[in-house]
Amino acid sequence: MKEPGIHGQRLIAVFLLGCLLLNYPLFSLFNLDYRVFGIPLLYVYTFFAWGLLIALTAAIVERDPD
């Protein structure tokens, strides 16, 4: 594996995005008594953000031909 390079930097960007998405204050915006298809909004948001982060990570590292 070569040096971290551009992919490492992208991963750091996703890391920062994750810190933002999964923390106060953004987190509190979804802390409402509201349900999406019967599931509390906060649960949907948290798992959606989590899945999004994993997908982004996968997309970044799998694009690396190495």
Add this chain to the structure above:
Amino acid sequence: MLTGSVIVLASFVYVGLLFAIAYYGDKRADAGRSIIANPYIYALSLAVYCTSWTFYGSVGRAATSGIGFLPIFLGPTLMAMLWWYVMLKMIRISKANRITSIADFIASRYGKSQLLGGLVTVIAVIGIVPYISLQLKAVSNSFSLILKYPVLAPDSQAAIPLLADNTFYIALLLALFTILFGTRHLDASERHEGLVAAIAFESVVKLLAFLAVGVYVTYVMYNGFADIFSSAVEYPQLRKLLDFGGTSVDYASWASLTFLSMLAIMFLPRQFQIAVVENVDERHLKKAVWLFPLYLFAINIFVLPIAFAGLMHFPAGNMDADTFVLNLPIAQRQSLLTLTVFIGGLSAATGMVIVETIALSTMVCNNLAMPLLLRLTVLHLQERADLSTLIVGIRRGAIVGVLMLGYAYFRLAGEAYALVSIGLISFAAVAQFAPAILGGMFWKGATRRGAICGLSAGFAVWVYTLLLPSFAKSGWLPISFVEQGMFGMHMLKPLELFGLTGLDDITHCLFWSLSCNIGAYLFVSLLTTQSFAEQVQAALFVDAHIGARRPRAESLRGDASVNELIALLGRFLGQRRAHEAFAAHALKGGARSAKELKPDAELIHFAETLLAGAIGAGSAHVVVASVVQEEPLGIDKVMNILDETSQALAYSRQLEQKSRELEVATAELRSANQRLQELDRLKDDFVSTVTHELRTPLTSIRAFSEILHDNPALEPAQREKFLSIITRESERLTRLINQVLDLAKIESGNAEWHTEQFSLRELIEDAMSSTSQLFSDKAIALDLRLPENLPPVVADRDRLLQVMLNLLSNAAKFCRDESGRVTVSGALAADGLRVDVADNGIGISPDDQRVIFEKFRQVGDTLTQKPQGTGLGLPICRQIIHHFGGRLWVRSTPGDGATFSFLLPQSCILAGHAAAPFRKFGT
């Protein structure tokens, strides 16, 4: 039906399966066809992070705090994105230095400090052993629950005698497994392939088991997620779990738990073991950074549904929420699912216990036992020919010891609070390693004392703010310790240290311990200096990514004989293995056998690294140092170092010199270029002026020729006058061209000079007679005042005559008619022979005096007056006089005539004649 024997049988079959997989994995590894050499197995084995605490405890946590259980899994997800930087570097460092454990890593970074390695080991053992007990308790609990199937048992803490306790046998079985597959190689830095394969298998089992119960609860007991949450809304006591608390305390603990688990995924000994020591290929990390979070995501999807289903199903509140995962299938009488869940929980617990035990036993052996043995019984060890069996024995003993310690703690603590909350307490303990490791990897200045102080401070605060309160809550310490603080001092309340309130226990501890830890680490590091060994290690660790090599200064170390080294290593590794390793090293270096190896610093380093894999870096350093005599720095070696330094300095000084010279040359070139540009401009000016001057006579010649041509009947007198003008202008044109050529020749240095000896008086008289017509035409009086015996002059006579003629004709031109008078005088001066030509004409203004020696500059308004000359005479004269080495200048007062003078230098006066007339003059 699930009877006790079936369950026990199933458990043993499962553990037997693990043995089989591990055995197969090792066989394949020995055959060189590894089954774990792919990123998927690596990612799965990383999931050893998910213990029974995840398997049973997540639901328990979710049942009390809703989504609050998630930070433990979000932290690792975030951290995985930084692995590309942090973990990759850890792997590279560890492979290069044969690091065997996290204690070894820290000890090695700070100059192979045995003290530091021991400290880390103590912290790890105290922090982790209760965590192992927690796993044993989970196994034990699930056993007692499932044994009563299909009766629901709220709790089961009837004291079981030791020999009837299944947990005890499970612990023994795990010890056996760990010994068999964890100590196959003496070299702890070598991978345990079979073991990793078994761990990856366990990860699959626990995931499938949890998904099975999740799907069953969500889609069989209820109609999907929406159904469960909609039903939960009906229960008022569950409504509060559906959203987040929303207070600042909740958000603070959310953030701090995320942060804590980010550190835990890096620094838990079992994670270090799997991610770093057992890593086959660093490229596997690439897939793991998203596969591992994906695993965490999958295993958590059904946590909330199960928690809510459990809360709705057992509303009485007498059922421990930690048991929901197992009790829901039991209550539904799903015997197969119950067994699956039980096996899944078993796999989660055993996976953690096995890897953690290996990691801890390696630390205990290498960083506690070996240093103590080496120190206490050095003489005894020296006598023993083969220490390898002793080392393996110590490691096996440590495995059994750690497991039995865990089991003893479990028996002792039982249901106590100390055990229930130990997961996060352990996380907080290993978080103390973060400053020393991360700082050590990225900051060269960190010192050994800084690391020791930071770790000690952080650990002490952790003990005081988290461990002791948990003991107090378990009743092992007076509860007044928590409520009133130590010695009754409120400022020292362990959960509200110095009056800090508004944080939960973990966040509170994390804040104080990490503050003290980082503070002491930085402060002491900045105040202390590194030893040489520390500097070397610091450079190796921090510059690992650029392939840092040991510095050459290492060659200062003394020599040992090759045989001594082989014999030494043979005692620890076994003779055969030591010989093989040295032979292989010799082949790599191009030698034919170990006998040809040179016992230099490089070989000593090789031996030390080899030994480090078996007994840890700190001990290896001490052991190798016992046979390698550290030579004192000889004067010649010091001189060598100084010599290299001074060479480097001299070279840099040369460079500076060169660059200064270059600057000077550049400046010269720049000014030369400016001069060239100036000359180029002058040349252009000259050409345009010459052309202009040529055009003037040409224009008049042409005009008069045309008149003559067009008017054949012109009067003869008129005709005559015009022809004479044409002739005069032609002459002027010729003269102009001649002078231009002349000037060009003189300026370019191509003119021919015929130096000869002649009398100045004769020359002046010749000139005067040549121009006498001019003077008599205008009735100008011409005087000559020359002293007698002027010395002969050596110069080009024709040129000097040209100068004289020019000056005389100029004087004639500008003299007043009638009353005009021109005086030529000569005199010997101190610096040569001076000739003055003075007239009483109109004179030259000071402004004009400056320009008359420039080309084509004539005095007077050239637009209104007909030019009287070419404007080249004086420039040519000045060039000629300059050529002789003399000067030509003018003095004048407007209206009162002008005096042109030139001075011929001494070099133009014939030697021998110069002084005599001067003396005569003086008398």
